[in-house]
Amino acid sequence: MLPMNPKQMKKMMKQMGIEMEELDAEEVIIRTSDEELIFRNPNVSKISARGVETFQIVGEYEVVKRPPKISEDDIKLIMEQANVDEETARRALEEAGGDLAEALMKLQE
Known part of the structure; x- marks a missing residue:
């Protein structure tokens, strides 16, 4: 061509x-x-064809790990099961990446 x-x-x-x-x-x-x-100062194109819009992103990006979402219910459960205060329960869940079983096991060691 x-x-x-x-x-x-x-x-x-x-x-x-x-x-x-x-x-x-x-x-x-x-x-x-x-x-x-996270793309900073990217080249972004919007392509429209037959009623469909597509976005193309070109550029360098950074990968940032997100902390796990920890619900109040999870914190309360750990507080009750391990008989600890809220701060201790929250910290255990954060260290366990939000995994209830792992947080509980660490607190019971």
Whole structure:
């Protein structure tokens, strides 16, 4: 295939019903259950085709581990089962990554 200049490429994409827009993004954060992917100053494109919008993110990113979510119910359960105060129960759960059984076992050692 021969190289195509940007104007020709845009015209061809428009004929196929594809629109592309560059977004002026400062930061993009993708959160998963246990970590965040943080893109700073990324190149972000929004591509619209046949009613579907797709985003393309290009750039370097940093992976940040997220602390586990610890509910008040979990803290109360550990407090009751291990007969400890709230601060001790919370700390045990944090050290165990939110795992109730592991937190309880550590407190009973």
